[in-house]
Amino acid sequence: MRHERAARHLSEYLDGTLPARRARQVESHLAACSRCRQALGELRRTTELLWSLRGAEDAPDLSAAVLARIRAGEADPSLAERLRAAAARVWSGAWGAPLATVAVGLAVLAILPRIEIEVSVPGVAAPPELERAAPVARAPRPAPALEARRVRQPLRPSVPEPWRAPSVSVDCWEQPSFEACQERRRSLELALSDTPAFLERVEALPSTQRERWIGELSRFAAETGSATSVAERLRASDDPRAWQMAPRFESTTFDGR
Amino acid sequence: MSQPRVTAVTQPLFDRPRPLPAADVAAEAVDPDRDLVERWRQGESEAFAALVRRHQRRVFGLLLRMLGNREEAEDAAQDAFLNLHRHGHRFRSESRFSTFLYRVAVNAALNRRRSLGRRRAHADAFGEAHAVGQVGADAFTDPEQALAGDELRARLGRELLALPDSLRAPVVLYDVEGLSYGEIAEVLELAEGTVKSRIHRGRQALRARLGDLVADREAGS
Numbered sequence: 001m002r003h004e005r006a007a008r009h010l011s012e013y014l015d016g017t018l019p020a021r022r023a024r025q026v027e028s029h030l031a032a033c034s035r036c037r038q039a040l041g042e043l044r045r046t047t048e049l050l051w052s053l054r055g056a057e058d059a060p061d062l063s064a065a066v067l068a069r070i071r072a073g074e075a076d077p078s079l080a081e082r083l084r085a086a087a088a089r090v091w092s093g094a095w096g097a098p099l100a101t102v103a104v105g106l107a108v109l110a111i112l113p114r115i116e117i118e119v120s121v122p123g124v125a126a127p128p129e130l131e132r133a134a135p136v137a138r139a140p141r142p143a144p145a146l147e148a149r150r151v152r153q154p155l156r157p158s159v160p161e162p163w164r165a166p167s168v169s170v171d172c173w174e175q176p177s178f179e180a181c182q183e184r185r186r187s188l189e190l191a192l193s194d195t196p197a198f199l200e201r202v203e204a205l206p207s208t209q210r211e212r213w214i215g216e217l218s219r220f221a222a223e224t225g226s227a228t229s230v231a232e233r234l235r236a237s238d239d240p241r242a243w244q245m246a247p248r249f250e251s252t253t254f255d256g257r
Numbered sequence: 258m259s260q261p262r263v264t265a266v267t268q269p270l271f272d273r274p275r276p277l278p279a280a281d282v283a284a285e286a287v288d289p290d291r292d293l294v295e296r297w298r299q300g301e302s303e304a305f306a307a308l309v310r311r312h313q314r315r316v317f318g319l320l321l322r323m324l325g326n327r328e329e330a331e332d333a334a335q336d337a338f339l340n341l342h343r344h345g346h347r348f349r350s351e352s353r354f355s356t357f358l359y360r361v362a363v364n365a366a367l368n369r370r371r372s373l374g375r376r377r378a379h380a381d382a383f384g385e386a387h388a389v390g391q392v393g394a395d396a397f398t399d400p401e402q403a404l405a406g407d408e409l410r411a412r413l414g415r416e417l418l419a420l421p422d423s424l425r426a427p428v429v430l431y432d433v434e435g436l437s438y439g440e441i442a443e444v445l446e447l448a449e450g451t452v453k454s455r456i457h458r459g460r461q462a463l464r465a466r467l468g469d470l471v472a473d474r475e476a477g478s
Contacts, residue, residue, distance in 0.1 A: 011457035017438070039464075045471035046464045049413055050432035059317035060331055063309040066338045067302065075342040 001025040003033060010040050014047065168192075170224045184220040191230045195237040202245070218248045290354040297345070309338050312355065315434060316362045322429045323366035325418040329373070337365035352443060359436065359444045363426055370422065409470075416466040424459035431456050 006029040012018045013026045030036050069075065168188045170181065191198040205213055221227035227249045234246035288294075290311070296304035316337055320330040341361050348357045417425055426445060430436045431452075438456075442449045464471055 008454075008457065011460055012453060017453075042464050042471045043460055046460055046467060047432050049409070049467070049471065050428070050463075053318075053322065053410060053413060053433050054435070055314065055318065057318055057321055057327075059314040059334075061310070062313045062317070062331070062334055062338060063306045066309050066335055066342075067306055069335065069339055070302075070305075070342055075339045 001029045003029070003036070006030070006033070006036055007039065010036065010043055014040060014043055168221075168224050168226050181220075184217055185224075187217055188221055188224070188226055188230060192226070192233055195233060195239065195242055199239060199241055202241075214245065214248055221249055288350070288353045288355075291350070294348070294350075294354050305342060308354075312358055313338075315355075316358065319359065319362055319429060319434055320366050322414065322417055322433060323363070323422075323425065324369060325414055329369060333365045333369045334362070336369070337362040340365060353440070356436075356440050356443050359430065359434070359440075360446075363430075363444055366426075367422060412470070413467075416463055419466060420459055420462055424455050424462060427452050427455040428459035428463065432460070 006026050009018060009022065009026050013023055016023075018026065030040065168185045170185055187198070187201060190201060202210060202214070218227060221230050231246045231249040234242040234249065237243070290308060293304045293308050293311070297308060313334065317330055317334045320333045320337070321327060324330050324333060337358070341358060344361070348354065417429065420428070427441055427447075430441045430444060431438070436444065438449050438452050441447075441452045441456075445452065447455075
């Protein structure tokens with residue numbers, strides 16, 4: 001067995017979960033490879049240390065606090081869940097629950113356009129010119145009955161904060177490709193902080209790749225909740241190329257369409 | 258001659274309780290929480306409290322490893338049990354109750370980390386490590402001596418916390434909590450092969466971070 005392959009199987013060998021034939025192959029490699037023997041010993045020691053953590057901490061008694069919170073209604077199902085349960089009771093049978101979910105989803109979609117929601121990207125303080133810029137494609141004005149449900153910035157300071165370099169909130173370790181995530185995050189931060197530099201970055205791409213790159217970036221922006229801010233920033237630019245790009249960020253939804 | 262001997266061997270077997278049908282045996286053997294879960298579903302709040310008391314230590318331990326801070330772990334554990342109560346109807350008896358609970362707990366930890374932000378979680382863990390004792394590498398020059406101490410646990414906790422969530426969760430679930438690959442795949446909703454690979458990568462990263470604590474010079478010679 002080759003070294004790389006044997007090294008990949010060391011944890012499973014240590015755990016005794018390799019099939020017998022594969023385990024014998026690893027063993028014969030171990031007999032000849034001091035690096036793998038050392039790695040195996042150190043992995044064993046690592047697992048022994050981890051096992052020593054088991055039950056090492058005194059846990060607080062949570063039952064009283066949890067029951068008190070349940071009695072206070074904190075574990076009650078949400079409105080959507082109650083609606084879904086009620087609808088499922090109406091449509092009993094194998095398709096009841098999925099149908100109920102679809103029905104509740106449609107009801108929420110019907111209500112959503114009537115609610116105006118303000119979204120901000122963490123770390124981005126809106127420059128004054130953005131507040132003056134005319135909003136693009138605004139949702140219809142909320143109905144009077146729903147006016148009170150408008151979500152506002154809860155902690156908006158009365159004194160304007162100094163402008164800070166924007167950051168896009170995303171944990172790239174959680175993404176399928178760390179490097180691609182980092183690259184997209186930097187590109188979005190550039191779009192939010194320095195539109196001309198962002199446009200130069202786009203122009204530098206080969207024309208055959210540009211469309212795809214912008215598409216991927218706009219989906220990433222939608223996933224990280226920064227698409228609206230990027231679109232507004234592009235709209236606020238005095239460069240027509242930025243205006244043309246803005247709709248790409250406005251029209252991309254979270255699920256990538 | 259042989260007749261009494263056969264009787265002597267077989268008789269006690271007939272005195273044992275008759276085995277249940279295979280499916281029931283599996284469910285009985287697999288899930289020790291089944292009775293409590295049934296009673297809870299029938300509206301007995303004391304059964305739910307008993308489930309909390311039975312599992313709180315493991316849930317709290319898991320969340321402490323995931324979050325690195327006792328207060329956050331306690332809050333997240335309460336959230337996990339509240340979510341369990343809220344979404345308990347989604348639990349299907351074909352899997353173990355504890356596996357379902359672990360999934361709820363891991364989600365509570367990930368939600369909490371998202372809301373706290375990675376930086377704050379690291380800062381808290383560092384603060385806790387300092388509160389427990391010295392955390393410098395030279396405090397662990399004698400691994401055997403350190404093994405019994407709070408310092409070692411603080412160091413291990415700190416190094417675990419430095420791993421990305423995607424590696425830390427499988428390592429904690431396997432090497433600390435003792436779940437199987439299959440159970441972890443169910444908890445994290447990943448393929449079993451991915452779980453194996455992440456456990457190996459997580460251990461390798463931890464091994465590198467622990468350095469002298471796990472060095473095995475004899476094996477390499």
